[in-house]
Amino acid sequence: MRRANVVSGALLGLFGLAMLFFVIPWQIEAGPADMMSPRLVPTIMMVVVTALAVLLVVTNLRPRSEEAGDEAPPISPAELAALVKVGAIFALCLVLYAWVSPLAAGLALVAGTLLALGERRPLVIVLMPSALLLALWLLFYKVLGTAIV
């Protein structure tokens, strides 16, 4: 975790500096002279984040003796793989939503996730998305009396 703290602290520090010197001045007007500036609170928060990020880096620079050479990464390869897979499925669903229909996006989301998580039974892959979407239709359109899309 120590190395992760240094990296995340450095990234947060850079994020804070970018916000303070570029994004906040570019994206928030200074405001009327006789009123509190709209930039004040975002600026204070970014100063706090940047200062604490520097502190996080500094306090984690030196390894403690019992930690030396015994550092497991905080994110496992399996978790990273799951993040990439689910991210790809969501990207596909957004394309389907825009170009085909919301129904196709919903079907792809469930079926795609089932496949990505290792489900290989064809009946489950076909029936589960259909059943879930049917249940949603019943719940919203029939029980609650409203449309989703």
Add this chain to the structure above:
Amino acid sequence: MHYLLVGFEDVLLDPATLFWVAFGVTLGYILGALPGLGKATGVAVSIPLTFYLGPAAALGMLIGIAKGSAAGSAVSAILLNTPGEPSSAPTALDGYPLARQGKAQKALKMGLFASVIGDFASTVILIGLAAPLAQYALLIGPVELCAILLFSLTFIGGLSGRSLIKGLIAGALGVFFATIGLETETFIPRMTFGLLELDDGIALVPMAIGMLAVAEMIVQAGNLRTLDGEMEKLTDGGAREDHFVTAAEWRRCLPVIARGTFIGSIVGILPGLGASVGSFLSYGATQKASKTPEKFGTGMIEGVAAAESADNAVVPSSLIPLFALGIPGSVIAAILIAAFILHGLTPGPLMFQQQPRLVADVYAAMLCASAILLVIGYSGQRLFARIIKVPLRLIIPGVLLLCCVGAYMETNSVFSIYVMLFFTLVGFFSRKLDFSFVTFLIGFVIGPNLELTFRQSIQLLDHDAANLIHHPIALLFIGLTVATVAWLALGSYRAARKPRRPRPRGKETIEV
């Protein structure tokens, strides 16, 4: 009292309200029983379902989910040694050995009874304390409120993770993201990048769904094999006494439940401590008070009673700061704010004056939820034990679909899905890198109020900090904030110098 009777009339005589409360409790129980799905996920995903319900039914259902989930998390802790929520980790210490001895039914029953008693008593405490506290809160001005909000955020930031620095960063980032959108006094857009969808700021529901539910599903998807392997080790005893709680066990456990309820209620009232702290404290206190402390961890029924009573007592009492001061002390309270406002009830001291009947309806729904919890938990015990055998790979796709529907329905725009996905990434990395997403969410929720009271304070103090001398309550809370930071920093420094012990088994996230 009069309003409470009217509240019971509203809830009990309206079958629809009662149905939705029961639905919420059942759903919550199932979500709690399934490892990886907790009350925060359940409540966040279900808020859009309540758009079309009456206020009492909607709020009753959401609180029912939170209550059901807190109780249901004992099922997987006892049967799988994998707590449905982190706060049930101490339940597993004795519950799982009991299950391995063939006494799973006994442990599940005691877990349920302790949960219901803790939950009911804590709800009564909420009803008794919130309104009187709110009367005092009405005397508090913007300067005092600003100091209290700052103190709460610092306190939560310091206690809800393993690192004070990271907790404070998370809180500050939460407040920062809350400033996105049109500024309330000058109507100047802030960090909207020209997107009209951001003029009203970032919506809480898609953000909460992304951070809590989708991010958690991805983490669970990365740990599928560990969870699916635990079911092989279960046995069921044949003796009748292995299936029921005996009179002797009741006599031993009742004082334990009373102590657990007391500890859980106190922990719930204090912002930031959370159910995990409550259940571990109660378990530790029970072990310390026992004549045979060495037997804890080998299958002591008192261990289950201690952990579950405190765990469930935290949920209702954590609403006390929300109802009395409008300050969310837990992640559930932070998410519930969106639902309360949506249904015409702004949490805070004024709600007792402006909407007494609706508040009474919510109280009555909460008490009914406790009774429903007992009925559903007892009658469905075997069914819930079967539900947890459903592999997570079949559950995650359904949850992701519900997350998308929930986020989309908030604004009827695909932009909400983008917001959800952005905060999924934030939630995933904050979980794995131990930045408290709870503090982030609470910072986001109290951010607008913090900024407003800060602006008002500057005006009231005439731009001179020395004028704080006329606001002793604000000074007290500023002093408490400084003391909290110093105390926690000192604690972290001392902990860093000590050699580390191996971590106990359980989920990594600490939920408030």
